[in-house]
Amino acid sequence: MTHNQTSAIVESPARWIRSRNRWTIFEILFWIATLAPLYFFPAYLNLASQVAITALFALSVDLVLGYAGIITLGHAMFFGLGAFTAGILSSRYGWGEPISGLLLGGMVAALAGYVTSFLIVRVQHLALIMVTLGLGLLTFELANSLRWLTGGTDGLTGISTWKIFGYFRFDLWGYTSYAYSLAVLFLGFLICRLVVSSSFGLALRGIRENVQRMPAIGSDYKWHLRKVYTISAAIAGIAGALLTQTTNTVTLEVLSFQRSADVVVMLILGGTGRLYGAIIGAVIFLVAKDQLAGINPQYWFLWIGILLMAVVLFMPKGILGGLSRLIRRED
């Protein structure tokens, strides 16, 4: 940070925050580009829809991992809670209205996030990773044992999602799914952007950089952490509910360790702490996986593995970090 910047912050913190958060041309172009699949790749809309959902999930992880420094290997817990809430609502209670299902899925996940956040803030480093992992796996096992409710390993059948606003039917090509997922992703992104660019977001970064110093400057860091964890859980839950609604299926896999680990991998791949890294990571990981698996369904993970290793060696700040260095817009 140069001297000029520092003085700008001191003079008018609010204006400095605002100036940091102006929309750049790259961002606007990026969001316009997300509409491309609707016109140019209609055969890939179902994939695009799953990418958008995963990107939203990755965004939620970026909030806690990239901004608050909470490394989690159990975030599928919230994704899965949202997914099962939407699924159970439709399958067991016959309520398939999408928007309310989405909100309810987010609320259930947020509640779980709020409750577990009290445990999360007690621990750090490896213990923190392992507590998130343990809680995630406990939720998975719980869902497995509640077979009457969740359908167990066979998955939940009989989910039927109604038309969005009573008008847009989920079609075989995935036009509705993608448009819906993209809209929710965009809203989720706006919320995340708002969160990280607020003074609350700055406090979080402070916690990530130096947790000991935060209480000294009068910041209740535990409360900050609990708040961001709850927000993140809600977004993950919405992503999960979105997956249920666009596919009319839920299986235990939504809660699995693999899903927790994959999303962290995608996030680091794209670059942490920059929101767009989460989206880019999900796009690259899933599109690469789809294309490679199309070539050889048995060995695609070899190439994914090589991709991950190469990114670490050549772009240590993730793909987005590497790109922004390339175009000299290091922030």
Place this chain on the structure above:
Amino acid sequence: MALRIAAIVALGLSAAWTTGAMAQETVKVGLILPYSGPFADAAKQLEAGVTLYIQKHGDEVAGKKIELIRKDTGGPNADVARRLAQELVVRDQVDILAGFALTPEAVGVAEIATEAKKLTVLMNAATSSIIDLSPYMVRTSVTIPQVNYALGKWAVEEAGVKQAYTLVSDYGPGHDAESSFAKGFTEAGGTILGADRTPVANPDFSAYVQRVKDSNPEAVYIFVPGGAQPAAIGKALADRGLSPPDTKIFAQGELTHPEALESMGETARGVITTFHYTLERDDPLNKEFVDGYHAANNGRSPDLFSIGGYDGMHLIYEALKKTNGDASGDALIEAAKGMSWDSPRGPMSIDPETRDVVQTVYIREVQEVDGKLQNVVIHEIPEVKDPLHGAAK
């Protein structure tokens, strides 16, 4: 501007490509399987069965060329299976969906099968109820109740066992196995002394085996997924002195697959299993199948996945012959209903009402043949239907 032109060109090319493919006389079969991840072996064995059939019978049937398109679900992911089915239908324009090693894969695809009206061949997924999810589904593998209900009855009526303890994996298929064995067993007059469920990812069985030992039953019934667990639980039982002839051991066929038998060694002797396919069964069709499979797969033996894939392909070929190459879902499913044939596993047919598989259930015992332990068929129960369907309707 350049980008837009490029995109339009790409779109035009892909459209030309799809119409070109459609004009040809091909029948495309989309194979949806867990090619990667912990169930990769199931996918590999199932596909080997499919390709062996094609290799044997040529890739042309009823004047049409069969083309396989393989898709990886990575495991029991219903949502991924569903997306892959959608893509197969809209992007690759397949005529038939097939594969499905795991139940959630079939669950995910059901809605697509119905909406797109595509024949969907369940080559493994063994949960009884999934066949009801779409009228275009047909199953060429087995259902868990089919073999285990029969075993439960047989254990009382023929083997004279009066009480048993059940120990199953704590997931859908395990629960189905537990309830259908218990149903057959108690209906025939037996008593279940106790029932425990082991975690699906379970590296150690000692605690559960000790519980079985405490209740000192006449027989133990076991269901674990294939892979490493059969040998592990077999050895754990033997370590506690729970082994035939003192304590009878009943299980579904995975328990004594060739690798598990090798690993268990002597302790496997006398274990009784129930299955729809027996590798060692003395039958000319089976011998031809096994020899062909060995030759094509470096000496690896076929298993339940392989035979499900092989017979699934048979069903597709015969149905296409019947419809004279009409690959529409409605024509094919009609052709499949009531079809019967001689498979390497023995005689089998498709129930015209439920579209589910009807076949002989084999009760086998591990015995020594030519100095090697293997499964020997000791009893055959012909034309077994899925008992749950009979009960539901």
Place this chain on the structure above:
Amino acid sequence: MINNIVIVLFDGFAFGMLLFVLSVGLTVTLGLMNFINLAHGAFGMVGGYVTVMLMRQYGVPFLLTLPLAFLGAALVSVVLERIFFRRLYRSGELNQVLFTIGLVFVAAAGATYFFGTGQQPIVLPSWLRGSVELFGIRFGVYRMFLIAVSLAITAVLFFTLERTRFGAKIRASVDNQKVAQALGLNVERIFAITFALGSGLAGLGGALAVEIVGLDPSFGFHFLVYVLIVVSVGGLGSIAGSFLGAALLGIGDVAGKYLVPELGSFLIYLLLVAILLVKPTGLLGKR
């Protein structure tokens, strides 16, 4: 009744020792060197395949394959350490996570290509099979063997790290690289050797585990969770802690399953979360 208590404790302890042999190598790489090595299971897989291939293809006796499994995994890791890992020591934990996960993917693909997707059974020598009866209780022979090997590993490691000159060098290098370097220690070499030691132990653990948990290309992923649990419960960098943690988890898991089988699949995770909330640094961890 007393017999049941004894056998459940024995089986639990033996299961704990299986967890211990699988994870002790990670206590070295993650615990001592602070390197987040999620490819630990992949090195275990290397050891497993070394043992399986030597036994099946060349008829090498089981006991003899164990040191070879150690060497095989150690060798592979030294090569990888020189080429890749040493660049990552200072590049942050997230990069270590991403890189080692990538490596597990590659290892799984390699194993599939060379050995196929199937299970690889081994046939133990007859003296390690079955069970022996003592005081009316049947003890599994292989379980006794596992316990003996684990005790030996613990003793040797404890002695090496705490009582020898080399151990002191490792601790010095890990605690403060710059000072250690200034004192004339060849930190690079010490790190390479320590890494090889950790991976070799992983290979040994993999080889010992084949008999109980089997071996296929997903081995590297499969036991990652268990291994991380043991290391975190034991406490970073403490061999004794890992031993204690593994024993506690093993006995807790088996005894719990025996008494309350309905909770079977929850137990190990409940123990994990409970222990870490009470003692975030693990049982004997200092950091």
